[in-house]
Amino acid sequence: MSLDDFVDLNPRHGVGNGHLRSTTPCSFDGGAVTKQASLNDFRCYDELAQCYTEDVDYAVHVMPRARSRVAVLAPHGGRIEGRTSEIARLIAGDDHCLYLFEGLRTTGDNFERLHLASHRFDEPRALDLISGCDTVVAVHGYAAPGPDVLLGGLNARLKEAVAQALAKIGFSCLIDGHPFPGRHPRNICNRGRSGEGVQLELSEGLRKAGDWAGLAGAIRTVLEDLNRRSAGWYR
Numbered sequence: 001m002s003l004d005d006f007v008d009l010n011p012r013h014g015v016g017n018g019h020l021r022s023t024t025p026c027s028f029d030g031g032a033v034t035k036q037a038s039l040n041d042f043r044c045y046d047e048l049a050q051c052y053t054e055d056v057d058y059a060v061h062v063m064p065r066a067r068s069r070v071a072v073l074a075p076h077g078g079r080i081e082g083r084t085s086e087i088a089r090l091i092a093g094d095d096h097c098l099y100l101f102e103g104l105r106t107t108g109d110n111f112e113r114l115h116l117a118s119h120r121f122d123e124p125r126a127l128d129l130i131s132g133c134d135t136v137v138a139v140h141g142y143a144a145p146g147p148d149v150l151l152g153g154l155n156a157r158l159k160e161a162v163a164q165a166l167a168k169i170g171f172s173c174l175i176d177g178h179p180f181p182g183r184h185p186r187n188i189c190n191r192g193r194s195g196e197g198v199q200l201e202l203s204e205g206l207r208k209a210g211d212w213a214g215l216a217g218a219i220r221t222v223l224e225d226l227n228r229r230s231a232g233w234y235r
């Protein structure tokens with residue numbers, strides 16, 4: 001992939017209501033949807049799906065894994081937040097459930113058109129997958145200058161364990177005091193069975209040229225530990 005695919009550089013990503021707001025989210029022509037959506041602030045997946053076409057503008061990939069109670073998600077994958085799909089795949093490996101919502105547009109506007117905020121992300125196949133999982137790890141990308149990984153989500157213990165594992169191999173991490181706390185109960189990372197998950201906001205530098213294998217390996221070790229223990233150990 002070329003760097004042209006790396007088009008998610010919106011520093012406001014993930015911040016509450018700070019997204020671009022639309023005045024006319026879609027226009028309809030005799031019942032047929034025209035692809036003339038303006039910059040979006042969708043309230044839910046159904047609104048997005050009325051404006052854009054699956055397998056043309058975006059794609060959904062779901063890979064259940066029976067043995068894991070963990071789901072790894074890239075809700076802004078593909079060309080929405082560059083490289084988050086690839087990194088989510090590495091973290092999930094063949095062991096954990098995987099869900100990718102990927103922007104496919106070639107017009108450089110995937111973030112503006114297809115970014116459904118995490119606390120509004122209710123794509124049915126994602127909800128179905130995570131309804132069978134205790135814990136969700138959501139992989140995102142942020143564009144402002146900062147550490148390699150900003151950790152959010154309501155599972156404080158898992159967040160701490162991931163941060164320690166990453167710091168041990170040289171990644172810079174921040175748990176608090178950043179713009180992406182991920183504490184909204186409807187944030188997709190907190191909608192697994194435990195109601196507490198983790199979100200990883202990965203820096204632009206890490207996504208472009210970082211040690212993805214090291215990152216994924218460290219997180220996988222923590223998740224394997226989580227799966228071995230009884231449900232709720234990390235709560």
Ligand SMILES: [Zn+2]
Nearest residue numbers: 076081140141
């Ligand atoms: Zn995101």
